[in-house]
Amino acid sequence: MPRQPRQSSPQPRRRSYDQYCAAARALDLVGDRWTLLIVRELLAGPRRYTDLHADLPGVSTDMLAGRLKDMERDELVARRRLAPPVSAYVYELTERGRALLPVLRALAEFGAPELGEPRPTDAVRAHWFAVPLLGVLPGAPGRVVQVTLDEGEFHVRLGGDGIPSGYGDGPVTDPDAYLRTDTATCRALTEGELTLAEAVAAGRAEITERTPRP
Structure with a gap:
């Protein structure tokens, strides 16, 4: 009896709202x-x-x-x-x-007022604060700031003038500035309760500019 050709299984249909929007x-x-x-x-x-x-x-x-x-x-x-x-x-x-970075930034801005105090069940990672901080750290386009929290380190690259914003987990070689603060201050900055200058003046943040090499 001749072998029947193997039928390929159909690809599962991606779930869709089926809306032309x-x-x-x-x-x-x-x-x-x-x-x-x-x-x-x-x-x-x-x-x-x-x-x-x-x-x-x-x-x-x-x-x-x-x-x-x-x-x-x-x-x-x-x-x-x-x-x-x-x-x-x-x-x-x-x-x-x-290209989804602006979407994450908009969601972070929208969700910042919902943070409140961390719940006992909440996990925390330092770099989760990178996205909301992109919108509040002052500086020239392309400036790289290394941020240190109790939970760890990350770095952000400020955008503008055609330079895309970005961030990375962990330290970076030769950042333009170092920022040391805590999660409560990060939350206050992203919610607009504090400016960075106010946080520094209140002793809640410390920013150190890197001295350029000769």
């Missing part, structure tokens, strides 16, 4: 739970799966793997193998994925 189309891509928080992590730079899982407390391994697969399919994320001798893969945002 740009906002609905955007939500088709990024409206699922965890997707935008994965974007938040990857805006800080390429990350290994294990690092992503560690900085997304509460997400299951199956959920994270599924969301990353969806984001690869939708060309928001690319998976890349690191050069030897490191034997690991990292995920990184595509240009389209990086």
